[in-house]
Amino acid sequence: MSAFDKVIGYEPIKEELIQICDMIHNREAYERLGARMPQGILLHGAPGVGKTLMARCFVEESGLESYVLRRNRGSGDFIKHIADTFEKARENQPCVVVMDDMDKFANEDSSHQDAEEYVAVQACIDEVRDSGVTVIATVNDIDKLPGSLVRTGRFDRKILVSRPAEDEAEAIITHYLSDKPVDSSVNMEDLTKMIRYRSCAELETILNESAISAASARKERIEMDDLLKAVLRLQYGTTEAVRDRSDEKMRKVALHEAGHLVAAEVLYEGSIGLASIRPVGYGDGCGFVNRCSVIYRRPHMVMVYLAGKAAVEMYYSEAVASGCGEDLENAAEVIEEGIMESGTLGLHLISSGRSSSMPDVYRAQIRAGIASEMEKLMLQTRELLLNNREFLEKAAEQLLKKETLLYSEIRAIRESCATGDVAR
16 A cells, blocks of 8 residues: 555656655666656645645655654744754755745745745755755745756756646545535535535535534535535635525526526536526625536637626617626637737737737737627627527526526536537
8 A cells, every 4th residue: 555545636646756756765776777866856736735745645655754844933043944954864864855835935926036045945955965865845836936946956856736637526525525424415426516626625625614514404414505505605705695586687697697608518518517696705796607627719718708798688678788897808808818829910919918018009909809809709609599598598597496506407407408509
């Protein structure tokens, strides 16, 4: 059994770290072929994805004594602590030095990367080069670190630890639920589709909150409703307040969200994991849809953004639906990115920056291009919704009735309707 069995998913990363542990245990086999130990291992990625756990598993798998460095004291004392820790490691090699949250060793930003703490770390790493001291560090934001510190020669292996993929998230969720009594009403596919996979820690917190909800209601088992409440509150910031669903405003909200849902589902079947008209946060915002891990073509992404506005305008007399400002901004941004990445309006507009930094004449050309593309895609979006009117109306009706639709419910609505084609 490997220490890395504690880490669910992330197989390529575990294989890479296990390989380095094998080099520690069987150095001679590698040296015969001229291979040397990598000079350092850097695990970087968003907070909560399991970097520290992986570092701990690496230490356990290596079987070596370890020394852990975390920022827990003032600057002068911490610099001395860095030097003392590496000195102990050098005296007791072979061993591992773990630098946890190394990007928090100093409060420098990307423009000021010469902090004394980082200079001290660089010097200490150089002093243990080609020795029996293995250095592994975890970092949330690699861009905060000086290039001289993270360069090859100090950290030969820089490993990105991403947020869990959908299949990994399902395995993580199953693991965290394994010691909890779960009701038969819990649909694992619905559960994994409704959650945004920000981090392993967030998944664990959601499942713990669902257990708290069930216990406070004196239930014997965790039900799907408990899990849904936890997801809606923690990941989407929805409030408990339920508004009058017979109100005309809520009917418009339901149509708006149904528009997003239908456009996404027609263009990419199975791409919506959750849709709701519940109030979001403490403002006046209502409703959202959660797209699963699907990579949209740029024009299709714009159509999904525009579909909320288009759906409302199909059924109400006002010329322009209100409350769509953010959708329109997002659509315009996607179009602008396409213009500046591909040069669709001329190669002179290709730029790594924003159009705001361009001459006025170029900005005007981009604005005109955005408006033209938006009009064209809005026409296509309206055609899509008209061709799938039954799907749109049933989705809006069920949103008003149930308030929140799960993946299986969305799929059932779609399967009950005759869906129309759309130009791709």
